[in-house]
Amino acid sequence: MINLEWYRIFLYTARHRNLTKAALELHITQPSVSYAIKQMEDALELQLFRRLSKGVELTEEGKALLAYVEQSFSTLDSAQKHLHNLKQLHAGEIQIGASDSLIKHLLLPHLNAYHRAYPGIRIRLSHGKTPDLAKRLKEGEIDCAIVHLPLQDPQLHIVPIATLADCFVVGDAFREAASRRLTLQELAELPLLMLSIGSSTRDFVEQWFASKGVSVQPDIELGSVDLLAEFAKLGYGAALISRSFVEEDLRGGSLLALDTEVPLPPRRIGFAIVQGRQLSIAAERFVHMVEAEAEEGNQQD
Structure with missing residues (x-):
């Protein structure tokens, strides 16, 4: 197995074409650079550099290796920069x-x-x-x-x-029901708008009615609270919605909250x-x- 540091020494030597200059940039001794190159060549059983009087030059095999080494170290540098960005929450x-x-x-x-x-x-x-x-x-x-x-x-x-504090809301079509306190039976007899089966809100309202001994069946099932509010405004019936979600509609009068004899528990x-x-x-x-x-x-x- 070739030491990763050998590849780094190979890269700097190839860039500088000089063992001494490579050693200076790597902060190691020139003999250490020469030894690492020799070990690398022995491991690969290939000559990577030709020794010249004033430095070194890559062999064809060295040039082929350099392309991969440059790409690899560039990838590693990019990885380090990305990890730094992740650590600093600049990316992620x-x-x-x-x-x-x-x-x-x-x-x-x-x-x-x-x-x-x-x-x-x-x-x-x-x-x-x-x-x-x-x-x-x-x-x-x-x-x-x-x-x-x-x-x-x-x-x-x-x-x-x-x-969340829930309430049943209706549109103007049910203003009379909103003007008085309703029994649970009166509430159950209104057209009820509910979220689809499996939602926590649907389970909550059905269990609440059942705990009071009242059986209910929704007239309309919808997939979102926004749709429940819209259908309630249009007069299709009473919808269970968290008060904070429709506070603006309640203040503006486009929705009316029903008053029930038995209050809904918070969720x-x-x-x-x-x-x-x-x-x-x-x-x-x-x-x-x-x-x-x-x-x-x-x-x-």
């Missing part, structure tokens, strides 16, 4: 998962702060439901995820980052990573930012 990549509504209303502020601080980091963002995100986390497809709680999984480290949102998994420097910094902000928020509460 982070992969994050969340549901559409949580991306818009909870994740985006964190992303904006991170992107402003580290614009060179490439952010890969994908959406999904909490069970799917947990699976992709454990399979290494994403670095971290914002998920609905509770989520019991010993492989995941989860930090609560937000509490918690968590930030999840895999226990003990080594993350990239870029991902580690994002995780630290999110968890630090969550801790600060918890202390203020």
